[in-house]
Amino acid sequence: MPVRAWYALVASVIISVISIHSCSSDRELAKPTSLSELDILPHLKELSSDEYFGRMPFGPGDQKTVDYLINQCKELQLQPGNNGSYVQSVPMIEITSTSEDDIVINTAKGKKAYSFGKDYVIHSQKAVDNIVVDNAEMVFCGYGIVDEKLGWNDFAKADIKDKIAVVLVNDPGYGGEDSTFFKGDIMTYYGRWTYKYEEADRQGAKGLIIIHETSSAGYPWFVVESSWTGPQLGLEKESIANGADIKGWMHLDMAKDLFANCDLDLSQLIKSARKPGFEAVQMNASMSTTLSNQYKRDQSDNVIATIRGKNNPEEYILFSAHWDHIGIGKPVNGDSIYNGALDNASGTATLLAIAQNYVRQGIQPDRSVAFLWVTAEEQGLLGSEYYALNPTIPINDIVANINIDGCNPNGEMKDFQIIGIGHSEMDNIVAEELETQGRYVLPDQEPEKGYFFRSDHFNFAKVGIPALFGEGGYDHVDHGIEYGKKKKSEYTANNYHAPSDEYDPESWDMSGVVQDAQLFYNVGWRLSNSQEWPQWLPTSEFKRQDQLID
Ligand SMILES: [Zn+2]
Structure with missing residues (x-):
């Protein structure tokens, strides 16, 4: 039993005894200022x-x-919160990816270049000097979600190694009728770009590009553009070092244009991506671009103080x-x-x-x-x-x-x-x-x-x-x-x-x-003046455990 579960058990017994007398049995709790x-x-x-x-x-x-x-x-005479220091250094790596050229995508209709910023943003989270994407095949992988418990795997048939996954933002529950299917309109963690980037690393993809759509993303394109242009910070992690070379977003207009050039019906594909049993679709398109990375390691600080x-x-x-x-x-x-x-x-x-x-x-x-x-x-x-x-x-x-x-x-x-x-x-x-x-x-x-x-x-x-x-x-x-x-x-x-x-x-x-x-x-x-230990509710995906972070 994890320690917290043990706490929970003991705490619930204690609380049920204490709550009869209320938490102020020892001393009256002073009113907050x-x-x-x-x-x-x-x-x-x-x-x-x-x-x-x-x-x-x-x-x-x-x-x-x-x-x-x-x-x-x-x-305020607060105590330093980290072994006598107010500072916890956070080592990070700052990577500035510069596109040497625009993305060029080759389809049956020929080659087409798209413009950085207006049509797409891409970057690399890897500490390597150059990234070359040379005619990498593109695969539409639905929402880019893998959940073993649900038996859901958008990559199952994708054979994604050395390829670029193109995925939808949010999750399949969004905009549907069923509030229990991926929690309906409530975004699950699978809907976040962070999750999709992490999954691309796990899948061994060459890259992953998310199709932006304002209502599903929750913010307009300019937020994507301003957030992903210029230097990007990261923690250095093995999963990233061994993961996908490029990550990014494409504007919905670019996606519409690209899928049309591939003779694919994007809105039909979105519909099928929302259904169980969806299988990834080879787009018969290939992408080329070159990035050069400048990177530096540095640290910024968390500040922590205690009473x-x-x-x-x-x-x-x-x-x-x-x-x-x-x-x-x-x-x-x-x-x-x-x-x-x-x-x-x-x-x-x-x-x-x-x-x-x-x-x-x-x-x-x-x-x-x-x-x-x-x-x-x-x-x-x-x-x-x-x-x-x-x-x-x-x-x-x-x-x-x-x-x-x-x-x-x-x-x-x-x-x-x-x-x-x-x-x-x-x-x-x-x-x-x-x-x-x-x-x-x-x-x-x-x-x-x-x-x-x-x-x-x-x-x-x-x-x-x-x-x-x-x-x-x-x-x-x-x-x-x-x-x-x-x-x-x-x-x-x-x-x-x-x-x-x-x-x-x-x-x-x-x-x-x-x-x-x-x-x-x-x-x-x-x-801070009680003995309450608030608990997670059984319906939450969070528990007192430790394996959600790596
Ligand atoms: Zn904020």
């Missing part, structure tokens, strides 16, 4: 200013951001937020600094505010608390993955993770959206704490976009730590639901991963940021 805008805004403005150059790991804002966080931790618990110091509540963003990129309206004010200077600042409020309480919590600011989230959750693989606190001692990535700049909301609701008992705890704020739970409104897999808590969930991830909902206290929805979709369309994600005193209403910061603090304060 009130957070204010002043606790958050100065940090948010500072970190999202142009002086931090968009906080790209290895970039000109990297050390400056880390120094800022360390200084704040020192000022020691009084009665159960070996047990931890882990707060996390990524400090990085995407740096300097393609100018939009003359601005090339991607400030990431919302994403995630807001969460970084909120974590500082929460730490400050733990200190302000003037009482040691029962359990210890850790504040972890991770690097390189934007490049594939790398800092948190590294932490999960190299934890400074034994994973089994971490009671829960509370992750903050992007706060609500639109003012106070009556609701709070739990992203990835239905995974763990954290849902109930949040619901109770929301009630004390006079608010209610809004279930994940866009489960099809797979946001639960798109921030750092996912790496903690993978190793078995129940995680809370959420944000202020849509139900605006003064202007109602339509207003809240409109504001949120405006951000996704205009500011997400764009240089315009900046702090703007005219359009930002910080009261919503404060309201959610208070909620996260209340949840943390409660858990």
